[in-house]
Amino acid sequence: QRIPSDQSLTALLDEFSTSTIGPALPLLMQRTLARQITLEEIIGAGRYGSVHRGKWREDHVAVKIFSANDERSWLREIDIYQTVCLRHENILGYIAADNKDASTYTQLWLVTEYHENGSVYDYLMTHTITIPILIKMMLSIASGLCHLHMPIDSTNGKVALAHRDLKTKNILVKKDLSCCIADLGLAVKEVRSRPQCRKDPLVSNTSNQEHVDIDIQANSRVGTQRYMAPEVLDGTLNDRSFESFKAADIYALGLVYWEILRRCQTNLNENDADPYQVPYEDILPNNPTFEQMRDVVCTRKIRPPPSPRWQTHSILRHLVRLCEELWFEDPACRLSSLNIKKQLKNQMSLIENNLSNINIESQQQLTQNDGP
Ligand code: ADP
Ligand code: MG
Ligand code: MG
Numbered sequence: 232q233r234i235p236s237d238q239s240l241t242a243l244l245d246e247f248s249t250s251t252i253g254p255a256l257p258l259l260m261q262r263t264l265a266r267q268i269t270l271e272e273i274i275g276a277g278r279y280g281s282v283h284r285g286k287w288r289e290d291h292v293a294v295k296i297f298s299a300n301d302e303r304s305w306l307r308e309i310d311i312y313q314t315v316c317l318r319h320e321n322i323l324g325y326i327a328a329d330n331k332d333a334s335t336y337t338q339l340w341l342v343t344e345y346h347e348n349g350s351v352y353d354y355l356m357t358h359t360i361t362i363p364i365l366i367k368m369m370l371s372i373a374s375g376l377c378h379l380h381m382p383i384d385s386t387n388g389k390v391a392l393a394h395r396d397l398k399t400k401n402i403l404v405k406k407d408l409s410c411c412i413a414d415l416g417l418a419v420k421e422v423r424s425r426p427q428c429r430k431d432p433l434v435s436n437t438s439n440q441e442h443v444d445i446d447i448q449a450n451s452r453v454g455t456q457r458y459m460a461p462e463v464l465d466g467t468l469n470d471r472s473f474e475s476f477k478a479a480d481i482y483a484l485g486l487v488y489w490e491i492l493r494r495c496q497t498n499l500n501e502n503d504a505d506p507y508q509v510p511y512e513d514i515l516p517n518n519p520t521f522e523q524m525r526d527v528v529c530t531r532k533i534r535p536p537p538s539p540r541w542q543t544h545s546i547l548r549h550l551v552r553l554c555e556e557l558w559f560e561d562p563a564c565r566l567s568s569l570n571i572k573k574q575l576k577n578q579m580s581l582i583e584n585n586l587s588n589i590n591i592e593s594q595q596q597l598t599q600n601d602g603p
Pocket of ligand 3: 277278396
């Protein structure tokens with residue numbers, strides 16, 4: 232399928248994300264586009280191969296390359312990205328997939344939008360941030376997670392998803408320093424079916440109860456050990472309830488927020504940000520074992536320590552309390568992504584009001600000084 236030679240990537244994606252055809256470009260067009268990409272440089276390595284920066288016409292793209300052995304992971308991640316209505320400013324933008332058969336090997340490509348700041352992990356390692364940026368990052372991640380978690384009820388509605396591998400390495404930093412959630416390969420979908428709507432005469436279930444299920448045989452112990460919720464570590468996660476997977480994401484979000492908070496500067500005159508740390512770095516080695524994680528998180532019930540300087544600042548104090556409400560031991564007590572988003576929106580407007588008050592005050596001072 233031909234792509235008009237003067238069309239830019241953004242225009243192409245806009246056209247198809249608003250079309251009724253589906254959530255992505257038609258498959259043939261995806262393949263055509265992928266085959267016009269030139270790879271430039273490796274920008275990341277993860278569990279399933281490497282991620283490259285590539286170029287399509289004038290635009291950069293990211294290409295995640297899976298080996299043929301990982302075909303299932305590739306298929307799964309594409310399937311998740313093509314979920315109806317998934318597109319959102321805080322979820323990594325999907326562009327195309329392609330399987331390239333060379334004579335001796337097959338390469339499986341997943342093409343997405345490219346973000347030159349890399350992951351939140353990369354960014355925090357080399358940058359500190361201010362409070363407005365802190366809130367911007369936190370709110371954008373909450374918005375992405377909220378969109379992922381929420382089902383949208385309409386004819387072509389969106390199903391609820393849970394990420395299951397949320398961590399700073401799987402969230403990317405956009406140009407304006409808001410973030411988007413990436414690496415959806417381990418996500419699970421909630422499947423709802425209304426038995427009375429089924430036309431299948433073999434289905435004898437006549438109750439009006441909506442049936443809620445999970446789309447894959449979920450192995451509940453996937454993800455990155457360091458970010459695993461207590462119920463994942465001690466095997467008590469109820470894998471028959473979709474809410475459980477969302478609550479485990481919220482625990483991981485608490486750790487992500489803690490990592491970002493540490494890098495926030497509170498003193499205007501000197502940079503007092505804490506050095507970058509991964510969660511539990513102070514008490515656990517690199518690549519902790521499952522048993523070590525369980526001992527710390529479940530048995531000793533340890534959580535990342537607050538930095539003393541956070542208590543001296545009203546907004547940060549509030550945000551630390553927020554973190555603590557995300558990593559409660561009881562999954563049912565953790566906040567929902569919608570609630571987190573609302574709280575952060577409030578903080579954001581407080582800051583914006585303060586800023587505009589400051590501007591008004593300094594403006595008034597200027598006017599007074601200018602007066603007779
Ligand atoms: P894996 O499933 O193997 O962990 P990821 O999708 O998480 O692969 O990608 C691995 C790393 O590559 C990320 O942590 C990030 O540093 C980098 N990366 C991935 N996608 C992009 C992108 N679209 N733009 C910039 N960097 C990216
Ligand atoms: Mg990853
Ligand atoms: Mg992954």
